Amino acid sequence: MIQLSNALVSVSHVGDVLLTMTVLSVLLSLGSNRLGALVKIMAFQGIVVSLIPFFLEHHGQMSTGSIILLQIMLLIKGLLIPGFMYAAVKKIKIKLEVEPIIGYNASLFAGLIFILLAAFITNRLQISLPVKNELLMIAAITTLAAGLFLIMSRHKALTQVIGYLMMENGIYLIGTALAKQTHTMYVVEFGVLLDLLVGIMIMGIIVHNINSSYDDVDTALLGQLKDN
């Protein structure tokens, strides 16, 4: 009995380590300017985020179905999408994000503020949450906010796609934090997977088109449509 509870403690410790790594990868991506490095960070984050549900206490007894789904998720987030993006990066000539809308130091600082805000929000919400895992909620909100921030503050289309991916990771984490497995069977996993596949597919096609018509993937070049 004692052994069992020890095992549970260690499992949740691994979960906490993974969550910390997620937050660190978020900060790393906010401060990084090379597209290749960003893709690698995203692959890492994808793997870590997919693994987290394995190590959450309330997901203790998993059905075979959900384990298979998690594996698929791992494959898609850790291998498939980063692979595609890496191939895309190779085709592009200019691999640096030059002059982002918000600088790297400011971005990092914003990331820290997100963590604080996330901690504050989690603290406020705690009363009504089913799972008492503050770190999970903090990591989730930070990832979501940082993803949105990346979409808004970077010029390169690929970086924006990476921001979108990160946002999806955040949503997935929030989903796993909130939903009990009883009657939400696979809703979270299924939704996020579909969103990812569809989004990335369409965005990939458009990025390809942007690259072939402008020889770059800079969305600052896309500034012709405006209200006067």
Next chain:
Amino acid sequence: MQSSLDNLKEGLKMLELIMLIPLLTGIIAMFLPVRLGRGILIVTALLHLQLTVFAWLGKITPALPQYFTVTNEGMLILLVTSFVFLFISIYAISYMSEAEISSEPIYNGCTLLFLATMSMVTMADHLIVLWIAIEATTLMSAPLIFLHRSKTALEATWKYVMICSVGIALALLGCFFVVLAMDLGGVHVPITFTSLGTVAQQLDPVWLKAGFIFLVIGYGTKMGLAPMHTWLPDAHSEAPSPASALLSGALLNCAFLGVYRGHQLMYQAGLGAFSSNILIGFGLFSMLIAAIFIFNQTGYKRMLAYSSIENMGIIAFGVGIGGLATYGAMLHLIHHSLIKSSLFLSSGNILLGYGSKLVNKTGNMAKLFPKTFTAFFAGFAGISGFPPFGIFISELLIIMGAFQQGRMISVSIFILALVLIFAGASRLVTKMCFSRCNDPEILVEENLARTLPSYALLLTSIVLCIWLPDSLYQTILSAIATIGGGVNG
């Protein structure tokens, strides 16, 4: 034997055919030569309308009742979509052959797939199925916007996909919150709007509110509510005109249905006042934004796009006000679809004729394109709320409803925005119609195939204004009864 008899009594279980048929023909049309594809487009549009009418009469029921259902508001939007789609398709055939778009099979295929996904939205009952369907509409309509393959079209498509994907992702978060509200309330029912409605009182109110806010932000992005509307003017102006007409006349309604379902759930949970205020706020803000931006507009398709934002704002406002205004909002939805699609179709003729989207490059339409002028000007009168078009009645009902509820400040902002938009738009429209044209060179003559669909849509609006079929009236009444609306205040 007995069971088959029961089936016949209940109606055939094939509601899903309404979306499966366009799905199938859409995929086929993608690989067929252009002429055959056009034939399939029209045939499918007719078949879709027929099936919709059957569903409307209650002759067919869903085969998968855990995911799909027949609701009054869904059927209303399905009918509008199907009707508008038919006329847009007829127009598109003539337009596409003039516009010389190289990838017409893609138009034929994607527009049918787009119809399939929109039909799915109107029938979805499951929270996640609804979300998947709305996500799929983005996927299917993105190629339509990119059809011209120009750099500006690329930009519009990128913005559309990026902004709408983020919005839809936030809506997914909203769905999670609703599920959490179920968990905390100890409710164990399928996650469908129908079954959630029966236990709405037990849901956790805090998380339900949070869920609703995210649903409104998410689906509101697609619907074009300000401040999430920024994709809309670009996409509508860059897409080929039939696609713009579809986006404005059909897609926005479908996204609105997502918001409406959320509002319904809130009302059933006794939180109607909260969600109403949010809808009123977004609605008024959208109208004001449209009023500001329509004033200095240089492109006529962008002007029409801002008018769509305004009208979506009006619908959200009307639904938020409740009572009589809800009835007005539903009428507004129908008439806006009819008139705005007609306007976008006319704008396609103008674009073909002058070869430019800028108001300054056009002029003297009354002389140069008399048929298009009639449709465009009548449509403008209709969208501005002049009788005999239906928007006159719907806006009047919304204003009366708002007065009944004693919302004096909101209603004065509402009227102010309407006046500003009329002033801004009429300046552009008079310039287009009556001012001298500097370079009166007509690239493509107008013809009947491209003006009759516009006339037909406008005529339908007039007819519905004078004579509203009783079944339509009853359907609207039962649809709005679920959020506390009615014609008796």
